[in-house]
Amino acid sequence: MKKKVFIEGMSCKHCVAHVEEALKELDGVKKVKVSLDDKNAVVDFKDEIEDSAIKAAVEDAGYDVVKIENI
Incomplete structure (x- = not known):
């Protein structure tokens, strides 16, 4: 799941x-790629994860989540 x-x-x-580190701390993360130019992160998870957990990790790191899409 990405x-x-x-x-x-x-x-x-x-x-x-900082964002990459915050996302890697979530349970079940296989891979994280953060792009400064595109202002996004692609996160590959082993299992399903709630968007709220992703949003909380990024916001706790001090950044704002605009939206989250399944890819």
């Missing part, structure tokens, strides 16, 4: 690393 998370507030590579 999800694309659209994120506002990232402005540098440090922001990208």
Whole structure:
């Protein structure tokens, strides 16, 4: 299962690393790719995960989630 998370507030590579680290801490994450240019993250999970958990992880890291899509 993959999800694309659209994120506002990232402005540098440090922001990208911070978001990546926050998402990798979620249970069941296989892979995370965060793009500063596209302002999103593609997250590959082993199992189904609630969008609210993803949103909370990103927002706890200090960034805003605009929307989340299944891909």
